[in-house]
Amino acid sequence: MTNMRMTEQDLGVRENKIEARGVDVFYADTHAIKAVDVDILDNTVTSFIGPSGCGKSTFLRCLNRMNDTIPICRVTGDIRMDGNDIYDRSIDPVQLRARVGMVFQKPNPFPKSIYDNVAYGPRIHGLVRDKAELDEVVEKSLRKASIWEEAKDRLDQPGTGLSGGQQQRLCIARAIATAPEVLLMDEPCSALDPIATAKIEELIDDLRTSFSVVIVTHSMQQAARVSQKTAFFHLGNLVEYGDTQKIFTNPEDQRTQDYITGRFG
Amino acid sequence: MPGLIILAILAIAAVFFSLSRARALNVSGGQLSNLHSRPFYHGLYSLLWVAIIGLGVFLTVLFLGSNLINMLLLGEAREAFPDGSTIEYQLLMNDARAIASGGIPSRVDTLREALAGKYATLENIYAMSLLILPAAAALLTGAVTLRQVDVNWRARNRAERVIRFILLGAAVIAVLTTIGIVLSLIFETLNFFNNIGWRVDKYLFGTRWSPLSGVHDGSMDADKVGAIPLFAGTFLITIIAMLVAVPVGLFAAIYLSDYASPKVRAWAKPMLEILAGVPTVVYGFFAAITVAPFIRRTGESLGLSVASESALAAGVVMGIMIIPFISSLSDDVINAVPQSLRDGSYGLGATKAETIRQVVLPAALPGIVSAVLLGISRAVGETMIVVMAAGQGANLTLNPLEAVTTVTVQIVMLITGDTEASTAAGPAFTLGFTLFCITLVLNVIALRVVRKYRELYD
Numbered sequence: 001m002t003n004m005r006m007t008e009q010d011l012g013v014r015e016n017k018i019e020a021r022g023v024d025v026f027y028a029d030t031h032a033i034k035a036v037d038v039d040i041l042d043n044t045v046t047s048f049i050g051p052s053g054c055g056k057s058t059f060l061r062c063l064n065r066m067n068d069t070i071p072i073c074r075v076t077g078d079i080r081m082d083g084n085d086i087y088d089r090s091i092d093p094v095q096l097r098a099r100v101g102m103v104f105q106k107p108n109p110f111p112k113s114i115y116d117n118v119a120y121g122p123r124i125h126g127l128v129r130d131k132a133e134l135d136e137v138v139e140k141s142l143r144k145a146s147i148w149e150e151a152k153d154r155l156d157q158p159g160t161g162l163s164g165g166q167q168q169r170l171c172i173a174r175a176i177a178t179a180p181e182v183l184l185m186d187e188p189c190s191a192l193d194p195i196a197t198a199k200i201e202e203l204i205d206d207l208r209t210s211f212s213v214v215i216v217t218h219s220m221q222q223a224a225r226v227s228q229k230t231a232f233f234h235l236g237n238l239v240e241y242g243d244t245q246k247i248f249t250n251p252e253d254q255r256t257q258d259y260i261t262g263r264f265g
Numbered sequence: 266m267p268g269l270i271i272l273a274i275l276a277i278a279a280v281f282f283s284l285s286r287a288r289a290l291n292v293s294g295g296q297l298s299n300l301h302s303r304p305f306y307h308g309l310y311s312l313l314w315v316a317i318i319g320l321g322v323f324l325t326v327l328f329l330g331s332n333l334i335n336m337l338l339l340g341e342a343r344e345a346f347p348d349g350s351t352i353e354y355q356l357l358m359n360d361a362r363a364i365a366s367g368g369i370p371s372r373v374d375t376l377r378e379a380l381a382g383k384y385a386t387l388e389n390i391y392a393m394s395l396l397i398l399p400a401a402a403a404l405l406t407g408a409v410t411l412r413q414v415d416v417n418w419r420a421r422n423r424a425e426r427v428i429r430f431i432l433l434g435a436a437v438i439a440v441l442t443t444i445g446i447v448l449s450l451i452f453e454t455l456n457f458f459n460n461i462g463w464r465v466d467k468y469l470f471g472t473r474w475s476p477l478s479g480v481h482d483g484s485m486d487a488d489k490v491g492a493i494p495l496f497a498g499t500f501l502i503t504i505i506a507m508l509v510a511v512p513v514g515l516f517a518a519i520y521l522s523d524y525a526s527p528k529v530r531a532w533a534k535p536m537l538e539i540l541a542g543v544p545t546v547v548y549g550f551f552a553a554i555t556v557a558p559f560i561r562r563t564g565e566s567l568g569l570s571v572a573s574e575s576a577l578a579a580g581v582v583m584g585i586m587i588i589p590f591i592s593s594l595s596d597d598v599i600n601a602v603p604q605s606l607r608d609g610s611y612g613l614g615a616t617k618a619e620t621i622r623q624v625v626l627p628a629a630l631p632g633i634v635s636a637v638l639l640g641i642s643r644a645v646g647e648t649m650i651v652v653m654a655a656g657q658g659a660n661l662t663l664n665p666l667e668a669v670t671t672v673t674v675q676i677v678m679l680i681t682g683d684t685e686a687s688t689a690a691g692p693a694f695t696l697g698f699t700l701f702c703i704t705l706v707l708n709v710i711a712l713r714v715v716r717k718y719r720e721l722y723d
Contacts, residue, residue: 069611071526098614108605111628120623121613171609178613 017042017182017212018063023077025058025067032058035077036238038231040182045204045213047223047244050233051259056216059233060184063214064100065093081182098125101180101211105187107167109159109174114151117159117170118142121178137177145173146203165196172203183207185215189222201226220260224248232256267327270396274319274403278312281407285311288414302421310424311410317427319403326398330391337387338380345376450701453694460691461487468492468695474659474675476692477684490692492699494659498669499700502580502655503644505665509584510640514591515633521592522599523621534596541589545649552582552654564666574656577665583650587640594639598632599625631715638711642704648673672696 018040025033033055040046040063048056058067065086067073079086086096098121110117118138121127128134138155142148147169151162159170168188175183185204189197204226207213217223223230224244231241232255240247240256251257286308293300300307335358342349342357349357357377360370364381365388414420458465464487471491478489517537521530557578564571571577602625610620626633656668657678679693680686 064612066608066612069608094614094616096614097612101614102608102612104605104608104612106605108603108609110606110609110624120610120615124613124615124619124623174609174613184612 015042016040017081019078019080020059020062021078021080023059023062023075023079025055025062025076026074027070028072032236033062034236036233038238038241040212040214041229042212043208043210044229045208045215045227046229046231047227048214048216048231048233049218049220049223049259050239052218054233055236056231056233057186060186060214060216063182063184064097064102066097066102068093098178099180100182100184101175101178103168103172103175103183103185103188105190107164107171107191109162109167109170111158111160113156114142114159114162114170115155118173118177120174125178127179141173141177142170144176144203144206145169146199147173163196165192165199168192168196168200169203172200176207180211182212182214185213187216187218190218197222220248232259234259267323267395270323270399271320274323274399275316277319277400277403277407278315281315281411282308282312284308284407285411285414288411289420292414292416299416301417301419302424306421306424307414307418310420310427311407311414313424313427313431314410315403315407318406319399322402323395323399326391326395330395334384334387334391338384341380341383342376345379447701450694450698453690454698457485457691457695461485461490472661474670477679477682477689485691492672492696494661495670495672495675495696496699496703497661497663498576498655498659499645499671499673501576501663501665501669502583502651502671503641505577505580506583506587506644507637507641509581510587510591510644511637513584514588514636514640515595517588517592518595518599519621519626522596523617523625534593537589537592540585541593543586545586545647548582548586549649549653552578552650556582557654560666569666571666572656572668574654574668575666576655576669579651579655580665582654583644583647586647586650587643590643591636591640594636595629595633598629598636601632602628634714635711638707641707645700645704645707646673648677652677672700 016039018038020036020038020040023033023036024031036059038046038059048060050056061067062075062079063086065075067075075087081096081100084091110120112120115138118141119134122134122137128137139148139152142151147166150166151170154161159167162170168191172185172188189200192200201222204213204215215223215226227244229242230244230247232239232247232251232253234255240251240253242252247256248260251260286304289300289302289304289307290297293304297303338358338361339354342354346357356371357380360372360377361380361384362368363370364373364377365384370377458468461467467487468490470493471488472493473489473491474494475489476485521534521537525533553574557574560575560578560581561571561573606624606628607620610624611617615623651671651674655671655674657670657674658668659670659675660668662669676693676696679689679696682689
């Protein structure tokens with residue numbers, strides 16, 4: 001499986017979607033992220049791993065400026081998407097987030113019907129002209145998130161009535177419907193059972209054909225299964241970044257070696 | 266005197282607490298683990314029973330005693346003076362009491378003197394028994410519970426059961442009081458309807474309210490008890506108040522919960538809550554002295570005729586009074602909407618306004634609806650502001666610039682007016698009961714609405 005993916009990866013030449021250089025993040029006086037450089041490739045799944053509190057989620061939230069919603073948080077350094085500085089004053093974080101979608105750790109469907117949950121993004125961004133088009137986007141997104149079969153007969157029922165795994169797939173469908181270029185996933189499977197996790201991992205692999213996916217995970221097996229690139233964070237530093245296979249089989253840094261063999265973390 | 270007796274009973278209870286505890290320690294033979302219950306519970310068990318029995322006997326003697334004296338004297342009086350009216354007997358008793366206690370009776374004769382003597386003796390016995398009976402009962406109970414102290418005596422379980430019954434009693438008192446109030450409202454209402462010859466339709470749909478005009482013999486004219494103008498006035502003022510309070514309160518809550526910086530919130534929220542602490546009397550004269558003349562002047566400069574006491578003035582001030590209730594409660598429910606929902610919406614590229622309108626407010630809706638309904642019940646029942654600022658004439662109009670009257674104002678006028686209370690109580694209780702029914706229906710509807718949305722949004 002891994003081998004097949006590696007060949008697949010070698011076929012296409014991928015461009016940098018997001019380039020981060022010298023990124024520092026402070027929560028009030030706490031220095032949470034220290035001088036991190038990362039390139040996120042297009043049409044690639046990149047996983048961020050590391051022990052709790054190492055700053056991987058914080059860094060993920062820099063990529064769509066979700067940290068702006070936290071008053072005490074300050075981000076410095078340079079993050080470019082398609083060559084444009086996303087922290088430039090001319091960039092509206094609202095528009096940026098439409099291009100960089102996000103799926104959260106805990107499923108958070110809105111208190112609306114399943115249909116309205118998925119239609120939320122297309123509606124606020126005016127992506128569709130009429131009801132028929134919206135129906136199509138909703139169906140396509142639900143299909144992509146592989147929840148269409150379970151949800152098609154209950155589209156008008158509240159999204160909160162679904163099971164945890166279904167809710168998380170609904171949230172992924174909701175993120176897909178906005179047609180983002182990058183999809184950020186913050187431990188999307190941590191609240192799910194193994195079956196739902198497998199479904200979502202499969203889904204992530206499919207999504208790679210359309211977007212660049214960045215996933216934060218605590219499960220090293222998951223990182224190995226779904227990603228082509230892996231970044232290991234420790235105490236706010238990016239310790240090592242490279243091809244997933246290399247990180248898990250032949251890491252350069254001793255700390256990476258210790259973490260993936262379970263010696264700490 | 267009664268205060269001293271209560272204190273004495275409590276002191277006896279405290280004494281038996283320490284006696285029982287000491288006895289429990291004693292029978293344990295220094296080995297506490299021998300006891301089923303800790304010494305404290307043995308003490309507590311004694312204390313509870315002594316206090317309950319002592320106070321129970323005291324209250325029984327207190328209430329039964331004076332009634333018993335009255336009954337005995339009344340029997341005496343009837344024997345000596347067979348066919349008098351109730352009022353005559355009452356006068357007789359009052360005089361006897363006055364003579365006995367050195368007051369000024371209406372008249373002094375032999376029957377009254379005899380009754381007074383009897384009264385004085387009975388009163389002495391009563392005072393003695395009020396002193397002795399509760400103390401004796403308390404001591405006896407204490408002795409019994411003290412004897413029960415034993416290694417295997419389950420004092421903890423029993424004490425806890427007693428406490429459970431005390432709690433139950435408190436709950437029962439609250440419920441019974443409510444039932445009692447409702448029943449008394451119903452009886453007075455039925456009595457009033459009987460007085461107007463069961464023309465309930467005239468009361469509910471009539472448009473002329475002047476219940477006490479020309480009332481001499483207690484019977485009322487069904488044509489003059491039409492409550493429509495009062496309810497129309499109440500609802501007109503309520504609507505004006507809610508038109509002020511709901512938008513301002515809700516927007517203030519949204520600002521405080523989602524836009525204000527922590528610093529602004531830290532002083533703005535307490536300020537709003539101070540507004541809730543202003544006594545309604547203050548709002549009332551504020552409405553009557555400041556707002557009403559202001560509205561009148563403004564209206565006149567626009568060429569409108571405005572009454573000096575207008576529904577608008579009362580409604581606006583009442584709305585201001587209700588703002589803090591709506592804003593404070595809504596702020597709480599809006600804050601209770603999980604941050605994860607907001608994050609989810611921001612993560613899809615929604616703006617703050619879109620997030621609040623489409624995600625936060627729908628999720629907070631049940632709470633906001635109940636806040637608004639609470640505001641409405643306050644507006645409907647509010648009295649002080651409307652007494653001062655709304656007017657007293659029952660005037661059926663929907664023009665907010667005219668004076669209207671409300672249900673609460675009319676109740677105040679009936680009760681504080683110089684008509685005899687028993688006559689005025691009829692219409693007052695009936696209005697109160699109708700108001701109660703309306704608020705009840707509102708609350709039931711509110712609960713239904715909230716439950717319906719809760720199914721959707723939880």
